[in-house]
Amino acid sequence: MSVIDAEAAASAAAAMPGIPRDADGPVFREPWEAHAFAMALALHARGLFTWPEWAASLADEIRGAQAAGDPDTGETYYRHWLANLEKMIAAKGVATADALHRYRDAWDHAADRTPHGRPIELRPEDFAP
Template sequence: MSPRLPDVPGLPRDEDGPVFREPWEAQAFAMTVKLHEAGAFTWPEWATTLAAEIEAAVRRGDPDTGETYYLHWLAALERIVIEKRIASHDILARRRHAWERAAARTPHGSPIVLRPEDEP
């Protein structure tokens, strides 16, 4: 991770840094940081995209209690990679469906592993 990323309002954190309730939240956070470090987007671009996703969710009725923060983070990540043409909407949709297929065949509590047959 960068030596010091600018603060992101609403980011669930403790004295040691960001906190995550689920592994996917940490993965989405790490992907965002890595893309930023690679120069895919600036941190102000990221913050603007995330803020827009949170504002849209609040307008749709999200109570903004923090429980859905990383859902907004993921939506912002998907939005910015599409806007920056890092991935297309179609590629993201295919990957989402592959994960859904993999999750459906995986017993509860076991790690989800993508297999070639999961890809459309």
């Protein structure tokens, strides 16, 4: 993954005060969190959504998770971010929910066969039911 654009990250952080951050900007506990953040930045830059639209949708996602029992310790923030990203992509017609589930399952299959520390690579057989 390329380095996250600092200006874009600062814009996102200003629009959403709940983003985990330190003095230098957003912080991530795992690489996938940074990837999800970067995907949202890229889709915002392409005009798929505004930051106020994103923030409202993410707040709804978090409220729903809390109502379902999420303890809101901050450790699940980027899980909500990713769920919201998937929801927005489907709502905007970029990909269907079924396609997103198919790719998520394929990534799970690929991750299961990949030794720890190695890059995950999708193969056609990962998409088999």
